[in-house]
Amino acid sequence: MNYFGISTTSAMAPRNSIAEFQELVRSSNRMMALCGAGLSAASGLPTFRGAGGLWRNHEPTDLATPEAFAADPSLVWLFYAWRRHMALKAKPNRGHFALAELAKRKENFICLTQNVDGLSPRAGHPESKLYLLHGSILDNKCFNQCGYIDRNNLSDPICPALAPAAEDYPPDQTLPLLDPNIPAPQIQVEDLPHCPRCKTGLLRPGVVWFNEPLDENMIMQVENWIWQGPVDLMIVVGTAAAVYPAAAYTRKAQRRGAIVAVINPDPDSASGLGPKDFFFQGDAAEILPLLFEPVIGKMDESGKICVEP
Numbered sequence: 001m002n003y004f005g006i007s008t009t010s011a012m013a014p015r016n017s018i019a020e021f022q023e024l025v026r027s028s029n030r031m032m033a034l035c036g037a038g039l040s041a042a043s044g045l046p047t048f049r050g051a052g053g054l055w056r057n058h059e060p061t062d063l064a065t066p067e068a069f070a071a072d073p074s075l076v077w078l079f080y081a082w083r084r085h086m087a088l089k090a091k092p093n094r095g096h097f098a099l100a101e102l103a104k105r106k107e108n109f110i111c112l113t114q115n116v117d118g119l120s121p122r123a124g125h126p127e128s129k130l131y132l133l134h135g136s137i138l139d140n141k142c143f144n145q146c147g148y149i150d151r152n153n154l155s156d157p158i159c160p161a162l163a164p165a166a167e168d169y170p171p172d173q174t175l176p177l178l179d180p181n182i183p184a185p186q187i188q189v190e191d192l193p194h195c196p197r198c199k200t201g202l203l204r205p206g207v208v209w210f211n212e213p214l215d216e217n218m219i220m221q222v223e224n225w226i227w228q229g230p231v232d233l234m235i236v237v238g239t240a241a242a243v244y245p246a247a248a249y250t251r252k253a254q255r256r257g258a259i260v261a262v263i264n265p266d267p268d269s270a271s272g273l274g275p276k277d278f279f280f281q282g283d284a285a286e287i288l289p290l291l292f293e294p295v296i297g298k299m300d301e302s303g304k305i306c307v308e309p
């Protein structure tokens with residue numbers, strides 16, 4: 001097993017022929033994709049592991065827990081308000097558009113994404129074929145679990161107290177919030193967003209945190225789809241595949257017969273792929289439109305289809 005959870009039977013290198021992959025995607029019936037932060041890298045959003053680094057001396061993953069929110073809701077809200085601002089400023093890239101177009105043109109293609117940035121929905125990815133495994137940073141829900149959820153809230157900042165996280169600074173200057181030498185703004189809990197339904201709980205970002213389960217209903221739908229028939233192709237885009245249960249879908253698709261194709265600049269992400277699989281090393285925004293061209297047509301720089309297949 002490699003760190004994808006893919007079982008390997010051969011040490012031979014995966015394929016990298018674009019023509020062979022294009023033929024496979026054209027002829028495939030049931031296809032799945034698993035996407036991660038690398039899909040949004042070309043939109044200017046930092047990934048979790050690696051380049052992104054610390055946020056004010058905090059590991060981002062340490063802030064993404066219900067325990068962190070309970071201990072310091074102001075700090076966790078500042079972190080998410082900053083990420084919301086970045087996500088709202090970013091634009092979907094050609095990788096998001098290519099996957100959305102594939103979903104429109106291939107009936108049996110479902111896309112699972114770990115990204116909470118809202119860029120796949122904004123690229124027009126059909127909602128019924130897109131599973132937001134880790135939720136959406138644009139949703140807010142009650143921390144007291146009264147059931148209230150506010151979907152696709154585009155206000156930025158989300159409340160006046162969080163304005164320091166939604167400021168734009170020139171590229172050669174650091175946003176004061178991001179400088180750990182400058183004390184973080186002290187926001188009173190009463191100035192954070194509160195649940196309008198139960199009026200007792202705080203609102204929290206509508207994302208899945210560490211130590212929290214994924215949405216049960218969503219998991220059931222994905223599992224049902226997987227067990228409805230063999231899977232021809234599993235496309236793994238821009239993920240370190242380090243977070244479970246998301247990462248396990250590659251192995252599940254493989255058990256249903258899928259050929260796996262990995263798109264990632266990191267050569268380590270190909271470890272464990274067999275000779276029938278594919279590895280395309282590089283930026284998803286550049287590679288995906290080319291890989292899907294026989295099905296979606298030619299895509300221009302803005303992500304629009306300019307020549308039909």
Ligand code: OAD
Nearest residue numbers: 036037038041047048049114238239240241264266283284
């Ligand atoms: P990671 O930051 O762990 O991994 C990003 C992956 O994207 C790495 O394998 C990079 O090599 C690759 N990458 C970087 N630039 C790329 C590009 N231009 N094109 C394609 N790939 C590129 O992010 P995820 O795997 O998405 O969970 O992380 C999974 C989960 O861990 C996140 O959803 C989040 C995080 O903690 C929660 O918040 C629950």
